Amino acid sequence: MSEQNCYVGLTHDFLNIQAAIDKVRSPMAGAIVLFAGTTRDNFAGKPVKELQYTAYNKLALRSMLAICKDILTKHGLKGISMIHRLGTVPIGEESILIAVSSPHRKAAWLAGEEALEACKSRVEVWKREEFEGEEGVWRANRDGAMGQKTDS
Template identity: 90%
Template sequence: MGDIKDDDENTIWEMSDEGCYVGLTHDHLNIQQAIDKVRSPAAGAIVLFAGTTRDNFGGKPVKELQYTSYNKLALRTMLAICKDILSKHGLKGISMIHRLGTVPIGEESILIAVSSPHRQAAWRAGEEALEACKSRVEVWKREEFEGEEGVWRANRDGAMGQKMDS
């Protein structure tokens, strides 16, 4: 398993291992960097998922989201997920970067990029990586609502029995 790199200057915690890259940061997420982490001459497809903060949840106006994590454990879980998905789908690369701290409306909280020889494997792997991240990674979110108390939730949609889009 890769070593944890803690870069205080850019506030990023990251790990990587043979085609897999994971990171946690308080900074804005960089879509091009996520894609570049998985780029391969053997890949005919790169699929990118960008999860953004929406302005509502369950009919309530959301002001922003706040994310916190148990960094070392979250990185290890993210890397294990990526290694499993890379192998299962025959990927050339996979990256998973999650933002921490305050994420305003319209900004990205997670980027998942996958590359594979063919597009169908990339689509499936990206969806599977997102679902595994939401259900297993040690990241928690607080939804801040306009005019009322915020709510801590597990980092997955549908908490409290509601199924929501991405």
Template identity: 65%
Template sequence: MAEEPVPVQSLKEDGITVALTYKTLNARAIMDEVRSPKAGAIVLFAGTTRDNFDSKPVLHLAYDSSPPLALQTMLNIARSMKSKHSLTAISIIHRLGVVSIGEESILIAVSAPHRQAAWKGGEDALEDVKEKVEIWKLEEFGGEEGGVWRANRDGAVGEKVMDGYNGKNTG
């Protein structure tokens, strides 16, 4: 019998929440995490699964991670963004497991006294998450293509993860 994945793993500190979950993401809940009377702006980024990659049909994405490493890296990114952009609060949550077409794989919400800081803080946080967090994605293609494990980065080609990676949670 397969072991059930832990539904949500998170780290919190003053004005910062980071989490990994196998559950569907809730945009309203993450916005409520950063809501504050001190903030005049909340910016929400929702990354969704698209139906194609490099002209190939995508059936779905599946994400895997080393949760202790990924959560700590996400926490460090959130701390850095909060300080760098004078954010009131920041919350980052990433899905693990299978994410269907049109569903969110990541939500990042930031609040700040002014909109410019919120916009920039959210964008910088996303770029750092994509570059640094220990999360890998399996792109499942239609037809005989099968799937390819990649580092969780954007790009026309992506960065293929070692061929021997078996897709099992390493956390």
């Protein structure tokens, strides 16, 4: 889904970093910042087997687009892309890509982080952490165990 230099998507496919960057590339941009949230092999001292994501797709896409439009305007961006993977995301693979382009680097850095935090707190995506040797745990996409923030 795209609108006004904002590109959002949900997919069960492997995320393509170059495609995310290409969505926001502009001759008016002097900076492109990319965040790639990757499944790590541990959380809170437990070995993670994989992550599984599910979403309320229609509402999640609307929320993602609203976030992107707000951030595009606030930071004077030339483009913003937010793509979240659903289903099983193995260790070492990306679950989310956020790319932003702006005339200057500072705005791009700030916008990328703001987009990630807004996505984690507002988008209707949920995560199940699958651990080695024990039952998995459903979590809000934004919060980890014991109040720790998750990276993806």
